[in-house]
Ligand SMILES: NCC(=O)N[C@@H](Cc1c[nH]cn1)C(=O)O
Ligand SMILES: [Zn+2]
């Protein structure tokens with residue numbers, strides 16, 4: 001149950017919910033798509049808008065330049081700056097660093113959205129819009145939580161730090177270098193890292209996340225010449241790049257979802273009896289999860305198999321083909337250059353560099369058997385490591401308590417099938433505690449045409465973060481440890 005202080009904060013949050021939603025609407029209106037080069041300025045504008053909001057909160061904000069990156073056509077494009085901000089610097093208080101991203105996946109009304117993706121629209125308690133749950137809503141919920149303390153003239157019981165990026169959906173370009181560089185400076189006094197960039201496993205039951213899969217993204221280019229050709233004048237007498245590419249892509253997974261690249265499963269962590277029991281104990285409604293996807297049948301029928309194939313086994317997905325004719329209608333062309341995009345979600349203890357090598361070698365072998373004179377080029381634009389944390393860490397204890405207070409129930413302890421590149425970077429580079437605390441529900445349709453966050457989850461999420469500040473401040477040991485360090489220094 002909640003304390004008087006918590007009730008005061010909750011009441012403030014409830015009373016101001018429409019203002020919090022209005023800000024989310026302003027953020028969703030910015031088309032901060034980090035994938036399409038033409039929208040890069042909007043991502044930068046979104047980062048600046050976020051910086052303004054943090055300054056209004058009283059935070060000190062640094063905008064760190066990340067340089068530029070090379071596009072597949074050789075052009076170089078400026079990366080949006082990264083935000084490092086801090087609010088409070090009391091050596092007696094623990095320091096919590098929050099990570100979030102304000103870039104979004106691409107979205108167009110024509111993709112099949114019922115509402116305009118960049119106009120946050122409330123229908124039956126759900127707020128639809130690109131970025132509503134991934135990740136603008138959760139970032140704002142954290143800011144709203146801090147703002148509520150300040151508006152009530154209450155002391156925030158923890159020091160807050162923020163790292164907010166604008167390139168997450170494109171693979172967190174430039175991020176790792178900064179974390180390494182700032183480890184001894186900006187991150188040196190951070191005690192806890194909190195990431196809120198994933199979803200619950202259920203539509204209603206809150207969750208706490210202690211692991212995520214990594215990802216290796218591949219680009220497979222097949223080219224026959226400089227320009228597209230008329231399929232009447234050349235069809236039948238040349239080796240077509242698209243035919244080669246489709247054969248390559250078709251060689252990657254079998255109909256049971258098994259990856260066909262030799263060696264890919266070799267290093268995957270073996271399943272212990274103890275781990276097996278974890279899956280049995282989880283509450284997971286297969287029908288609900290299926291409904292959320294809109295798909296009639298999954299590759300697996302049992303809860304245990306489904307969860308293991310999302311969390312602890314690798315998967316391979318084919319995302320698209322650049323250069324392929326994809327518009328409605330007919331265009332009788334032979335594309336001269338096509339680039340297939342696929343990725344492998346990596347799990348502990350797979351090795352990225354071995355994985356890359358195995359995949360490239362396999363594609364070259366398959367291609368060589370086709371006796372095609374076309375040029376094959378395989379590259380790895382981005383990769384990220386999987387992450388698993390220790391759930392006995394005090395940070396998880398604080399979060400469990402906060403969840404119980406706000407939602408009246410214990411969280412499901414889960415891992416995530418998606419990738420948050422920064423999770424493993426934080427853990428590996430800083431050696432501090434890292435936790436993912438989702439506020440969105442399983443039916444939020446991240447990356448899809450019906451992305452939403454419910455009003456309930458957005459507002460309760462704001463309360464959850466405010467409660468987490470209070471719970472972290474109550475953790476034993478930390479204060480003492482900190483004041484000891486201060487005295488000895
Ligand atoms: N909400 C997190 C998310 O969607 N992350 C992306 C990150 C990524 C991985 N490879 C390229 N981008 C994801 O697809 O998991
Ligand atoms: Zn995200």
Ligand SMILES: [Zn+2]
Nearest residue numbers: 134169446447
């Ligand atoms: Zn995402």
